[in-house]
Amino acid sequence: MADNREEKKEASSLHSIKPEDRIMSWGDNTMLWLGGCISIGTLSMGSAQLDKGLNLFQVFMAVLLGSGILVLGIVLNDQFSYKTGAPYAIQLKSAFGTKGSIIPVMIRGLPAIVWYGFQTWLGGSAINNISIELFGYDNVWLFFILFQLIQILLSIKGFKSAKWVGNIGGVVIVLAMLYMLYICISQYGEILQTELVNKEGTWGLPFIAAVIAFFGNSTTVMLNAGDYSREMQPGMSNFKRGISYFLAMVPATVLLGIIGAMASTATGIANPINAFANMVDNPFIMIITLAFIIFAQLSTNLASNVIPPAYAFMDAFKMKHKTAVILVGILAVCTFPWVLTNDSSAAGLDLFVKIYTAFFGPIFAILVTDYFFIHGKEVSEEDLGDLYIADGTHAGVNWAAMIALFVGAIIGLINVDLSFFTATIPTALIFYFGMKYMPSCDRFRKGTTLEKSGNV
Incomplete structure (x- = not known):
């Protein structure tokens, strides 16, 4: 088991960096x-x-x-x-899940x-x-x-x-x-x-x-x-x-x-x-x-x-x-x-920029809502460790985040120049209430402010 952990650490620099390092x-x-x-x-x-x-x-x-x-x-x-x-790639897993995080990480990366x-x-x-x-x-x-x-x-x-x-x-x-x-x-x-x-x-x-x-x-x-x-x-x-x-x-x-x-x-x-x-x-x-x-x-x-x-x-x-x-x-x-x-490529490049930019406001809104309001700015070592586990509490896709992301992007595409401002608040609300009430989010609520307040 120790060998597997060491191999995984060597293959990736995504692991948490200790303060002294x-x-x-x-x-x-x-x-x-x-x-x-x-x-x-x-x-x-x-x-x-x-x-x-x-x-x-x-x-x-x-x-x-x-x-x-x-x-x-x-x-x-x-x-x-x-x-x-x-x-960032690990931060996303807290809100989107270990599988769902692939979409927003690629939206930023590609x-x-x-x-x-x-x-x-x-x-x-x-x-x-x-x-x-x-x-x-x-x-x-x-x-x-x-x-x-x-x-x-x-x-x-x-x-x-x-x-x-x-x-x-x-x-x-x-x-x-x-x-x-x-x-x-x-x-x-x-x-x-x-x-x-x-x-x-x-x-x-x-x-x-x-x-x-x-x-x-x-x-x-x-x-x-x-x-x-x-x-x-x-x-x-x-x-x-x-x-x-x-x-x-x-x-x-x-x-x-x-x-x-x-x-x-x-x-x-x-x-x-x-x-x-x-x-x-x-x-x-x-x-x-x-x-x-x-x-x-x-x-x-x-x-x-x-x-x-x-x-x-x-x-x-x-x-x-x-x-x-x-x-x-x-x-x-x-x-x-x-x-x-x-x-001659300016128009196509401009369209490309406008499309992916429409997703930025929603992703930002979901991350901020997740950290400040869902987790109350508290991330324990156990919570952090769970984000690195494929079959842990955050396994799979958090559909509250995915629905919020795509609804927010659609709102943003209505007017891309204003997308960050028009899409941010609706996305945050959809994500928060989705987390609060959607049955599929049960495991994602574990240890959050929603669970502690008895809203599960």
């Missing part, structure tokens, strides 16, 4: 989240707000509010894993593979452009493959690599963003003052839509926030972790949104990267911009796009960590990212 300090966590939240899409989103009639201050406030709400969601959902040391490939192609293209500028050598396929191999090798090392890349990449990214901001202000200050700062703007529906857009841009990380918090060293309160998330995500997201708006205003080019490249005919500045893109893709992939699908495969197919991350890397290439980055 956790490797992330407060500063490490801040830098990891900083690198993970940097997205070229946020630059584009800042640019997109100009067409909605927002001025610079309104863009600033929209990013601030949207990313601030996101931080609150992360703090709510990271508590289970920080307390237990178990990852889109990450698509974005992994997408961002790897962008990173490889950036390296190729640097090579052309410095050496006159053009071979985007070679740099794409090399960039992916580097990412796979780093991924094999797990969180140690993510921590290392986060610490270095975070510094590079911050310096690059500040330099890009300086270029915008110093060279295009008058244009920006006239067309962006002094613009009348609007605080109506376009502003509200912008807040929701900046919030929704990173909702994926709210779901598996526990994959990161379980690596954080003990002694960090909810407030202290929240400050870490806030400092990592909010200032950087605000800067990206503002830079995107400034670059597009200054040049009239919608794509902020192309806009910035055209702002100054200077090879050094272009290389700085491309280096920013490379580190942004690398840090985001390692922190946000490798871990979720790797854990999903480890849980569903009992893979070793090394095998899982290699498979994720191969599958990312098989998504044909060189096609996805074409303008």
Whole structure:
């Protein structure tokens, strides 16, 4: 029996991490989240707000509010894993059951593979452009493959690599963003003052839509926030972790949104990267911009796009960590990212994003309801151990969670742009009352607040 347990532990890093074995300090966590939240899409989103009639201050406030709400969601959902040391894939079993958890874990993991490939192609293209500028050598396929191999090798090392890349990449990214901001202000200050700062703007529906857009841009990380918090060293309160998330995500997201708006205003080019490249005919500045893109893709992939699908495969197919991350890397290439980055693919990619995003609010609502209201924030060692047992109390599928998930997703699909807000409360209510009254949920109520209050 001992041999079987040891074999299982070796084959998976999904087991609970003891407090003394956790490797992330407060500063490490801040830098990891900083690198993970940097997205070229946020630059584009800042640019997109100009067409909605927002001025610079309104863009600033929209990013601030949207990313601030996101931080609150992360703090709510990271508590289970920080307390237990178990990852998102195990957290799901508490609400969905050992079999039912496969669906939400894949909903989070599979889109990450698509974005992994997408961002790897962008990173490889950036390296190729640097090579052309410095050496006159053009071979985007070679740099794409090399960039992916580097990412796979780093991924094999797990969180140690993510921590290392986060610490270095975070510094590079911050310096690059500040330099890009300086270029915008110093060279295009008058244009920006006239067309962006002094613009009348609007605080109506376009502003509200912008807040929701900046919030929704990173909702994926709210779901598996526990994959990161379980690596954080003990002694960090909810407030202290929240400050870490806030400092990592909010200032950087605000800067990206503002830079995107400034670059597009200054040049009239919608794509902020192309806009910035055209702002100054200077090879050094272009290389700085491309280096920013490379580190942004690398840090985001390692922190946000490798871990979720790797854990999903480890849980569903009992893979070793090394095998899982290699498979994720191969599958990312098989998504044909060189096609996805074409303008002709934009509509299909946008539809794909809208469909899977509709499930995020319901999953978040179910996890938060399960932890705070069903279990009263109490997870004993016995409760945690049961989540790792195929035939335990949480065996099979919890139909209350599954029904809530799909009803919530249908509600969300009615208006995907508002899905997180329209679907969250209905999903939470369906799940809670399903848990309370459905006969099939009897075993899932064991040891919960529902059983203790005599509502079984």
